[in-house]
Amino acid sequence: MPPTPKASQSLHGGSKSEASLFLSDNSKRALEKIRDLMRDAIQMKKNELPDLTLSKLREEYLKLDWESRQRALLVLATQFGVDRKRVHDLISHYESLSTDGGEESDAAEAARYRTEHDLRSALMPLSARLFEQMNGQAGGLKFLVDLRADLIATVKEKNLAALRALDSELKGMFATWLGPACLELQQITWANSAALLERIVVYEAVHPISNLYDLKRRLGVGRRCYGYFHPAIPGEPLVFIEVALTNEIVGSIQNVLFEEPPIAEEEATTAIFYSISSTQTGLAGIDLGHFLIKRVVRLLRQEIPNIQTFVTLSPIPGFLKWLLPKLKLQIRYAQVGAEDIIEMSDPPSTTFKENLLLPEEESNLVEACGKDKESISGMQILHDLLTSSDHEWAKSAKLVEVLRAPLMRLCARYLIVEKKRGRALDQVTNFHVRNGASVERLNWMGDTSIKGLETSAGIMVNYIYRLENIDTNNQAYLNKGIIAASPAIEQYLQSRL
Structure with a gap:
């Protein structure tokens, strides 16, 4: 729905182009029309039928270009708020x-x-009444979801308090309207409409679907796909999850995506959740995946009683984003010397010096690359390998083996130890442990795709959902920041520097 925003556009005409400093007569008239329609819809009484006004409002808003939409949202945020x-x-x-x-x-x-x-009523902004009116109309919920996508983009560009408050108000209403009781769980199969299957291909965000054969395999025997649907947005899942049925915990996404199922479905003992995708930008921050996973677990236990293990095969998208800057900083320390840091024109934000590699790991790296330890550090070698343009290291069996120990250890540290405001630094980890899962296993070269090598050096992780421990894990994490982990993961942490 949203037109593509341009960097040069702003709410107040802050473009370099002089013409953008002022609204054209057509834009002024369109904005006045939008404002009048908003006011009419809000002022309607409950026994009136606002369908025509709301339909007209949607129609006029959709005609607007990006800058005019931003202005309309600002009008909604500033002129239809709380009567202070x-x-x-x-x-x-x-x-x-x-x-x-x-x-x-x-x-x-x-x-x-x-x-x-009266005070509670007065504290409800007029915009909330408009949202409620719109949600009650056919097509209204989808319009509001798309409108919030515009709002999110506008807040990102123009971080104004009124816009943030409007976004918070609409987000809170979505959280109420889209509770589990309001959503329908449906299995998505090859027999579904072409339009729905096309949406699955477009919205798959974790492991892109390359062609129809790939899609058919993901929906075929030994594989499942489930989505949460809302009656007001038919034919379009709000979030969907892909599942592989196996007889063991799998550590390679390439095996899941491209190999045939090893066993018949009824013999499966393990359900592997390998992809979960949200389809609506406007529902950012609404935790639908949390409910979806638990619903699917219950459904699979009913349909295939043999399945007792529920585990993910998850990417680690932030690992190298965390590791490479740390390597670069420590290399800088080694080159300059800690005593000279204070005198630098652009000193690092931290004065914490550490060698990220164990002595044995550093020696193995230097030796494997045929370097002299006196001329180059292991951290420099590691940084150079991980940032090489074609990931040549992944094609060398020797380097793959040498890099395994340090990267698996550092990845365990990233997942379990590194936190921000008491929560896991990695967003995927935060999502699953908040849901009650524990970190079960790291998988070396679990994703050998270009994306996998670029984001996590090919490492993937299994989070396991043990039903008897979900509540305990959830409370330990939310109350104390403790991330439940298996003995194998704890072993990596014991070898920390």
Whole structure:
């Protein structure tokens, strides 16, 4: 739905082009029309039928170019918010009802309740009433989802308090409207409509679907795909998950994607969740995947009682984004010397010096590359290998073996130890451990695709959902920041520097 935003556009015409400093007459008229339609829709009484007005509002908004849409959102955020004067007056009135601690009469207590009710009503922005009206109309929910996608992009470009508040309000309403009780779980198969299957191909965000044969294999025997649907957005999943049915925990995504299922479905003992994709930018921050995984687990246990192991095969998209800057910083320390850091014109943000490699790991790296330890450090070699343009190291059996120990150890540290505000630094880890999973196993060269090598040096991770431990793991993480991990993962951490 949204037109592509351009970097040169802004809410206030902040483009280098002089013409963009002012709205054209057509744009002014379109914006006035949008404002009037918003006001009409909000002021309608419950017994009136706002279908025509809301349909017209949607139609006019969709005609707008990107800059005009941003302006319309700013109008909605600033001119249809909370009546602050009324809120102030109600607060003053409420304070005037305060007693000196004695008992209140029934009339006084009733007045207090009425004022509290009026205050709650006054604190609801007018925009929320518009959203409620729109959600009640055919096509309204989808329009609001797409509108929030515009809003998210606008907030990113113009970080204004009014726009942030509008986004928070709409996000909160989505969280209510899209609860598990409102969503339908459906299995997606090759027999579904071509339009739906095309959406699966387009929205698959983790492991792109290359062709129809690839799609058919993912929906065939030994594979499952489930989606959450909302009745108001038919034929389009809000989020979907792909599952492989096997007899063991698999560590290679290439095996899952391209090899035939090893066993018949009814003999499967393990369900591997290898991809989960959200389809709506406008639902960012709405945790639908959390509910989807648990629903699918319950369904699979009913359909295939032999399945007792529920595990993911997950990417680690942030690993090298974390590791490479740390390597670069420590290389810089080694070259300059800690005592000279203070005198640098652009000193690092941290003065913490560490060797990221164990002595044996560094020696093995230097030897494998035929280098002199006195002339180049192991960290420099590691950085150069991981940033090589064609990932040549992945084609060398010797280098693959030498890099395994340090990268697996550092990856375990990244997943378990590295945190931000008490939560896992890795977003995928945060998602699964918050859902009650534990970190089960790291898989060396689990994803040998270009994307896998570029983001995680080919490492993938299995998060396991042990049903009896889900609540305990969830509470330990939310209350204490503890990430549950298997003994194999803990072993990597014991060899930390």
